[in-house]
Amino acid sequence: MTGPVPAGGAADPGREPELDCRGRRCPLPVIMVAARVPELAPGTVLRVRTDDPAAGPDLAAWCRMRGHGFLGGGTDGDHEVYRIQVTARIQAGPVPGSG
């Protein structure tokens, strides 16, 4: 299900790489995304399919903590598809509290 990563980003939604997290419950979708993203070139948009109700807020929070772009999501039949834009490699480490 991994498509080729288009050079310079992914303007064509049909060619955006996908990660299918359906059937996985929190925190697995975020873990799967975190494991996948380092393989992707900066600028790539990753599409995450999930039916976990916690995935939306958690993916948004993870993107904020790791500096990636959270492009939102939408419903596709019985599940959600969220889009995440990969930013240049960011070091893992302590994250300042949201306050």
Add this chain to the structure above:
Amino acid sequence: MVDPATGGGYVYLDAAAGLPPHPVATAAYAAAGADGGYDPGKLYSPARRSARLLDAARESVAASLRVRPDEVGFCAGGGTAAAHAAVRGALAGDPGRAGLVHSAVEHSAVLHAAAAHAAAGGAVRAVPVDRLGRVDPAGYAAAVAVPGTGLAALISASHEVGTTQPVPAVAAACAAAGVPLYLDAAAALGWAPVPPGWSLLSASAHKWGGPPGIGVLVVRKGTRWVPPWPGAPAGTLDSPGRLDVPAVVAAAASLRAVLAEPAAELDRLRALVDLVRAEVPARVPDVELAGDPADRLPHLATFSCLYLDGEALLYALDRAGFAVSSGSSCTSGTLRPSHVLAAMGVLTHGNVRVSLPRGTTAADVHRFLDTLPAVVADLRAQAGVVGL
């Protein structure tokens, strides 16, 4: 606080879920047991003693809340029942205005009442919150200004993340719109000031050290509200069925006692909570704090640990001797994350809420801070998420 089942080292850090009875509650319950055991609605002399105890409890709660005794009701079923009664009674009292406004971070009791109202055809509008969990007063004002709004609900401070709401500004907006404000003070009463300006208020006795199952409902004079219970006579604020009068007496006595306790203890707890909020992110990688850093309940801190299962974290902390709570979906039984954390847009998994009962020692908190890093590291190692 020692749990006999788990031994002397066990520390209860879930005050926001409810407290064991305050010594004054225990003493008042025992003292009221003989005279309060009769049906206060009957006419014989022992029952009249029971009725006098109930009256005295009502007067005591009224004095504690600076309202009139005939504005105070007691609800069997606790804070949840009182919240339902506040919302349903106010909407039923003003049938021409079926609009209900609430914040996105209300207690589930209020959200359930709102959902029932929506299912019955009422208009319900949820006001979003910011990353710290606070409503924007201007946004709230715009929502209550919509014609047909009959009730506005606001939690005075969050039971999940501690953030206090801008009650005075919201109250002013409600007054300008002619909409009664219902304040859910369950998490705040006994811990933080309850700002004025509301028309209805609910609270829960076991959150301040009273017995479980006793809710307090306050409806100020002039508020359009009808008893939402089938067959209840007009003007009654008490839930139907026989109230546990000794428990109501214990609730009233412990509220008065807690409000009279020195503020120094809350200042001490606030310093311990500040320590938790400073030390947890410093000692544990990839932690997100939730809630306002300053304008908050004094005894409660919430944080989320990236990549962790909240349920596994609670069990591990329990084995290490700490009772804490979590808003993560895996602990909710519904697979839905905490609506509060989701509305704030903060991490919902790996969530931990610590809420300190009065008397929590600095040693208890230091032991928690010393224990947490290894608990989190072990769980992350088991989950294979180290380095992600």
